[in-house]
Amino acid sequence: MSKEFEFVGGECHRALLDHFVGDGYDSRVYKNGDMVKRVYVGSGPKEFSPPGARTLSLYWEITNKAHEMFKDKPLVVNFPFSNEQYDLKFNPFIRMYRCLDCGYIEADSPYIPGHNLSVISGRFDQRELRVVLKNLSHELEDRFEVRGINLESVNLKSPEHRLLIVTDMCSSVAELKRNWWQLLPSTLK
Ligand SMILES: [Zn+2]
Secondary structure, three states: OOOOOOOOOOOOHHHHHHHEEEEOOOOEEEEEOOEEEEEEOOOOOHHHOOOOHHHHHHHHHHHHHHHHHHOOOOEEEEEOOOOEEEEEEEOOOOEEEEOOOOOOEEEEEEOOOOOEOOOOOOOOOHHHHHHHHHHHHHHHHHHHOEEOOEOOHHHEEEEEOOEEEEOOOEOOHHHOEEOHHHHOOHHHO
16 A cells, blocks of 8 residues: 555545546546546556556646646746737645545545536637647646646636636646656765
C-alpha cells in the first residue's frame, strides 16, 4: 500500500454508478452533487493501466500548485489568429485517497458546469485551440519542471465569458514525470 495518500472514509465511486459522466485513458468520472469523483482504474488495454500512486501524487501536487498560483490572478492566454484573450484557471483536487472499499485511488474536485471545449461549436476554432493548448502545455511543463502535461479541449470548460478552466492537465496521467535533474541529489544540482 502506498504511503502517499491519506486513508479517508470517502464515498466509494461504486455508490455513484448511476452518475457516470465520462471516462478518459486512466480514469472514470462520476458526478456527486456539486463535486466530481474520478477513480483511476485505467481503461481496457494494458497500455492504459492505472497510473501509479507516486505519479498520481505528483499530479495532485502540480494541479493544486497551478490552482493556487492562478486562482486570484489568472493566467492570460492569447489566441493569436482570432485575437481573443481568455483568463485561465485550474480546477483543484479537494482530496485524493486510496479508497478502502474498492482499493483504487479516487479523487474529488469541484464540478464545473457546462460543456467541454471540444463540443462547444462555433466559439472556438479547434485548430487554433490545439496550437494554443500545445504551447500552453509546454509553458506549464517548464514552469513546474515536469514532462507529460497535455492540455486537450475535452479537458477544458468555459463556465463564464472570457474564462477557461482546466479540469485535467494531463490527458494521460501515466506520462507525467519530473524532469530528470529534479531527481538528482541536491548536492549535484
Ligand atoms: Zn472506491
